[in-house]
Amino acid sequence: MLTMKFKSYIQTEQKPLKGLMLAEWAQLIYLLFTLVIVMITTTKLPNPEAMIWNRVRLLFVMAAMWLVYRLVPCRLTRALRIFVELGLLAWWYPDTYSINRIFPNLDHVVAAWDEQLFGFQPALVFAARFPSHIISELMDMGYVMYYPIIVLVVLYYFANRYEEFERCSFIILAGFFIYYVVFDLMPVAGPTFYYKAVGISKIAHGVFPAIGDYFNTHTDCLPAPGYTNGIFYNLVEAAKASGERPTAAFPSSHVGISTICMLLALRTRDKKLWLPLLPIYLLLCMATVYIQAHYLIDAIAGFVSGVLLYAALLCMSRKITNFAPQKERRR
Numbered sequence: 001m002l003t004m005k006f007k008s009y010i011q012t013e014q015k016p017l018k019g020l021m022l023a024e025w026a027q028l029i030y031l032l033f034t035l036v037i038v039m040i041t042t043t044k045l046p047n048p049e050a051m052i053w054n055r056v057r058l059l060f061v062m063a064a065m066w067l068v069y070r071l072v073p074c075r076l077t078r079a080l081r082i083f084v085e086l087g088l089l090a091w092w093y094p095d096t097y098s099i100n101r102i103f104p105n106l107d108h109v110v111a112a113w114d115e116q117l118f119g120f121q122p123a124l125v126f127a128a129r130f131p132s133h134i135i136s137e138l139m140d141m142g143y144v145m146y147y148p149i150i151v152l153v154v155l156y157y158f159a160n161r162y163e164e165f166e167r168c169s170f171i172i173l174a175g176f177f178i179y180y181v182v183f184d185l186m187p188v189a190g191p192t193f194y195y196k197a198v199g200i201s202k203i204a205h206g207v208f209p210a211i212g213d214y215f216n217t218h219t220d221c222l223p224a225p226g227y228t229n230g231i232f233y234n235l236v237e238a239a240k241a242s243g244e245r246p247t248a249a250f251p252s253s254h255v256g257i258s259t260i261c262m263l264l265a266l267r268t269r270d271k272k273l274w275l276p277l278l279p280i281y282l283l284l285c286m287a288t289v290y291i292q293a294h295y296l297i298d299a300i301a302g303f304v305s306g307v308l309l310y311a312a313l314l315c316m317s318r319k320i321t322n323f324a325p326q327k328e329r330r331r
Contacts, residue, residue, distance in 0.1 A: 009076045016073030020317040022170035022317065023085050024062060030092075032056050034184065037099055044102040051098060069207035079158050082169045083271045086150065089176055090243065095157035096180050101216050107194035108208040110250050114295045115206055122296040123191040123289050124203060127225035130290075136226030139290040142283025146254055149277060149284070153261045156273055168264055171313040175260050178202065178309060179253040189246035191292040192221040215246040224291040236291060252294045255285050255302030256309065263310045 020028065035055050042048040065084050069077040071211045114121055127136070150172060157168040195203050197211055197218065221244065226233050265274035285303070288294040294302075 005296045009079075010074050011101060013073045013075070013078075016070065017078070020062075020066070021078070021081060021166055022320070023166070023173040024066075025080055026170060026174040026177050027058075027085055028062070029090070030180060031058060034095070036098060037184065041099075041102055045098065047293045048097075051095070054091075054095075058091075060248050061088070075158075075162065078206040079165070082154065082165075082173075082292065085169070085173055087155070089173075092176075092180060092245060093248065094245045096183040097215075097247035099184045100247055101213070103187050104187070104210070104212050105194075105215055105246075106186060106188050107190070107197075107249070108210045110188050110295050110297060111191070111194060111203070113297045115208070117297065121191070121203055123292045123294065124195070124200070126286075126290045127292070131226075133227040133230065136290075137232050138283055138316060140224075140226060140230060140236045140308040142280055142285075143254070143287040143291060143293070144232050144239075145280050146258060146284060149258055149261050149280065152277070153264050153273075156268065156270075157264070160270075161268060167314075168316045170317055171264065172257065172311060174313050175257055175306070175309045176253065179248070179251070179256060179305075182251070183248040183253075186250060187215070187247065188250040188298075189215055190249035190294055190298070192224070192240075193219075195292065196220055196222045219246055221246070224293075226291065249294055250298045250301060250304030251305050252288050252298040254288050255294070255299045257304055257305035258284050259306030260310045263307070 035052065036053075038045060038048050038051050045051065061084065065081045069081055111121065111141050112247075114123070115171065154165075154169055154172065161168075182313075186208045189197075193215065196212075197214055198207075198209055221240065224233065224236055224240070228234075258281050262274070262277060264275050268274070283297055289296050
């Protein structure tokens with residue numbers, strides 16, 4: 001059976017796709033959107049020429065993946081196009097910092113929202129109230145599982161619900177790029193950066209000064225609270241050291257995208273998929289505040305926006321594709 005399934009992955013498609021996949025259109029639109037911003041704000045950016053050429057290179061990557069598929073049109077090369085898109089997200093994320101740093105930082109506004117809503121800073125006290133090594137490692141494990149959750153859901157659709165594979169990948173990738181548009185225009189760095197910039201003493205006393213363009217020249221952040229000798233703790237710290245930037249805090253795309261993935265998993269009605277993911281998803285949502293990556297209002301906004309984006313993108317994909325399940329077609 002496994003051999004037959006693999007053969008279906010490499011079998012030549014009778015009617016190969018001639019144009020771009022929906023997920024590729026999402027990336028192309030975002031690429032053009034940010035290119036316009038870069039060209040308009042050239043004098044304010046530190047290295048606009050490199051940003052422009054990087055986008056040209058991405059166009060070549062997209063063209064190369066399209067050509068590979070056209071030469072060998074099968075499910076496997078179609079999936080390769082999607083997984084290259086997912087891999088490129090690691091480049092797009094820090095790019096939001098390159099753009100939004102030209103605008104005044106807004107952490108003082110979002111931190112004040114947390115204070116007004118809850119009467120304190122949840123990101124400051126969460127880990128302090130629950131310092132257990134076990135809780136710390138569970139939270140860090142949940143946070144580390146962010147990208148594995150995305151890959152697992154996309155792989156499940158590819159292997160088990162191929163007729164909806166393109167729809168699933170479009171919803172996830174388009175969701176990412178919509179969040180990135182917000183991050184480009186709304187510079188919020190998150191507690192780990194803002195608390196470090198203004199000092200824990202001021203935060204503890206409810207003082208949230210505006211810091212303007214501070215993060216143009218400072219990218220230091222606090223070490224995550226918790227069990228510093230933990231395996232998952234050190235994985236989180238290693239990820240922060242390698243690619244974290246003072247950007248992309250409000251709303252939390254970690255919560256938003258994982259919510260979208262969880263809804264896609266629930267849509268399959270396969271308990272073997274969504275049931276193991278559910279506790280990891282809950283830990284991930286809590287971990288965003290526990291490790292001080294996000295304010296609590298970020299996580300709440302991430303959940304609400306994730307649900308709304310899932311519904312909107314699902315509806316959009318139904319209108320512009322023919323990848324609906326058989327039951328929906330009969331209706």
